Amino acid sequence: MLNRNSGKRDFTAGGRLTSPAGRIHFPGELLLRSAALFSALIIFALFGFLAYFSLPLFIEGRLGELFSLHWRPFQGQFGILPMIVGTLLLALSALALAYPLGLGICLFIHGLGPALLARPLLLLVQGMTGIPTVVYGFVSVFLLVPLLRNLFAHGSGFSLLAALLTLALLILPTIVLLIHSQLGQVVPALRLTATALGIARERELLYISLPASSYGLLAAAILGFGRAVGDTLIALMVAGNAARIPDSAFDSIRTLTAHIALVVSTDSQSTTYQSLFAGGLILFLTTAAINLLLHRIKSRACPSGDGS
Template sequence: MPRGNITPSLLLFATLVSALSVLAIFGFLLWFAAPVFTGETLSSLLSWQWRPQQGEFGILPMLAGSLCLAGSAMLLAYPLGLGLCCFMHGLGPTWAARPLLGIVRGMTSVPTVVYGLVSAFLLIPLIRAGFSGSGFSWLAAGLTLAMLILPTIVLILDSQFRTIHAQTQLTAAALGFTPAQQVLRLTLPLSTRGLLVAAALGFGRAIGDTLIPLMLAGNAPLLPHSPLDPLRTLTSHIALVVATDSQSAAYGSLFACGVILFMVSLLVNLALRRLRHE
């Protein structure tokens, strides 16, 4: 059979396997979370108090912490990533584009624990010296998480920009555009798909990370009121409870955390897809 006939079948098979795997994971979470979503446990779950010794398993502070941390990291990383891509594709000198892209690609090979370790020994003392508190805070985790997701955003946008640049190069030359004009007037407006994909994957990477908030955010199950306050995300909350307990009702509530985390990522992706079609 010709290769051209095999490739679509393989891609379809891979797509089906991926979709079924995601559905299986979601079904697994729903099955084990079902007892938690019934009776008095649900009212305890949807509260702001996490006191397992007193029968209070409120996960709303962790949900708020996840959204705050992921949102702040995206607010830092997304504009920076977009600016870097525009710089590399026309706004900056040509000689700087390749080394800058090489640095960004090199950042993807750095393990997450290294980001956390370096921040714990360099960033945390700076925050502690400049402000009050221990330094383990929303601010420390947000800055580090922004650096962690930056390569994901940059590489997705770079791939999209390269595709659009190749398609519009002759048009830009015919119109007499400079490289800066081409990226601002042609490449960027035509890269809506890549912009939304970068936002979706960047947010998914941010809200799904466990190690950075676990190492740097302070892990207090409280609603943060300022960037200097500690917080706990759903992912780090799951890791902390699993590490210390596997039998109580607190452990059962973790499956509800997984369902909520799954739904948040799904809703963000659906919202971005809707924006794409409007």
């Protein structure tokens, strides 16, 4: 009975291969499967439409036209470079503001602030995700913009600065919640050890817990950036929408998203649309790349799961 047949063995040889039970086919399964397939294919349909409508630009080799600095549709100039620059400037600066703040809030929740306040603060951050974007924009127009106008006495107040302040507040919950969920997995396990070793909480967070949740830190930055790039309303409402590269934070900018919204609602002629769809395509590819990156990081952080 003992060890009669040890060592490796070919499982396909001895008996038939078992297929997993439960993959039973039933009429409704086709319905469910098509629903899933359809949902998965939408992303390709989006890409297809955007590509189809911006195709003429690529075929006729008018890419230089696209990447020029001048948006003067009535003179036949359709450069969207200022919008690309505006998008990047706004998203990066909003992230640069929101990220350290988000980190600070997370550290507060995880031990630097009074434990009594941690839970209500987290609830507040979660609740913030329920505030409509347009409400942020609206309050910003009537509260922040006049404030900036009076404070700096520089232009109308509709500026990169106003937009980045508002946008930072908008993406803050995203950043906080992601870092928090990572820290929440790491801290309880490490804290007891660290405390037993006599390590102060600040040092424990800085040198042990934060490095241990590097995945969350990276993902939060990427996701926050993605949110900022994709936002339309804040930029549209408070950034001023001048289609040129700004000289300072007090200047007006226009993002790609706002550009699309503006041009469509002013109903121009069809040549404008090509440039518009090209802008949409660039935006789409950017966010897709961001999400692919996020997916890679996630599946590397938890290889057992399927990364979602």
